[in-house]
Amino acid sequence: MPTTAKQQDRFNRILAAAAQELLDMRDDSTAVDRIALRSGTSKATIYRYFGDKVGLERAMVGWLCERARDPLEGVVAKPSDARSTMIAIGDAFASGVLNRHVMDLHRYVVARASTHPELGEIFWDAGPKRTYEAAANLISNLQLPDHLKAVPARQVAEFFLNMLTGTTQLSYFCLGDDVLHSDEMAERVRNAVTMLGIRDHQDQA
Template sequence: MSITPKRESALMSAPEAKSLESTAPGRSARAEQRRVAFLDAAREVFLEQGYEAASMAEIVSRAGGSLSTLYSQFGDKEGLFLAVVERRVKELSNAMALELSAHTPAEEGLRRIGQNFVAQLLTPAGVGLYRIILGLAPKFPELSRQFYEKGLSEVRDALAEYLRDREQACELKLRDPLRAAHFFLEMVRGTMAHRALLNPGYFPDAEEINSVVEDAVSLFLDGLRQR
């Protein structure tokens, strides 16, 4: 008669169970380290070679590990690429979550959110990934759709939550928090993003970013402050 995994754990001696418990976190930590290494290597390869030319074997060669581990963690190249994008999105939305948790007043919070959003978005890696996604749209529309749903929407939703919090604090008056969040993000990245996409040598410095964000925050709040 076979013994189920649950029954097997019940038959383990106390030292064996303790040993198993102590190694589980180690295995989890190693798996996370491997995942980070895969994502770092994948971003490099995608940026250097593009999506279609990128080789999973090359990614493993740079990151270490094995192809089987790479596929078990991400499924396929599409899953890996989306994971690279999702990690980037988390970096963009985390700043908004921080301002939400701190209940930062709208003017101060939006200023920091805007500065962080543009500074991280318009890096060589950020612009490079966005160029790849734009190029993929005609041939891989599903991949581009998932980028929009898992990427841009998550950033917009995170900002909308912060705006709702400021509305509850009687600072803002919103008709549609999601649309307001979308407008703000478009205002702060605006011409800088278009210029960066079309001019490979252009990346805005801190002074330019701060100037554009200051103007965007003022214009945005002028239309949304409680009267």
């Protein structure tokens, strides 16, 4: 691990270069050479810091997860206005998670997790697990309709966020950037809240 500011800068440059080279899924025998060239270092330096290519991958996934802001950190629960809170959760999730950078990382981890499950564990703990827990904490403070009160807040969070990710992630993985349209996602968030049966608080019986 780096012990000086100069080493830390080199360390970060290597990880940034690894993200640029590996997340495009061009995972071939020259990947480390390209990372060394892009970061202005050498293969020897990369191996000295990370041991091998898998060690570099672990560090890259962890580094990217650490740099990713919790997408729900700015959302405040309004107990008597469940609908606006759920919309805020959905909008923040869509902005923070359903974007090219995060979904490229997700795709990469899924592709590599069968042979290197530790990559999946790093990503899960720092990403989806943390976000589901944050959403559940917000939802647990809401005055929900009776049919949702019988469902644990963690499951409501999972069902809701999964309604937003399903076809969005799959179509991105298959079709690329063309599927990401903010206006369509905003409408999708509101439709998902409606499908949960959460109405505007003025309309609550």
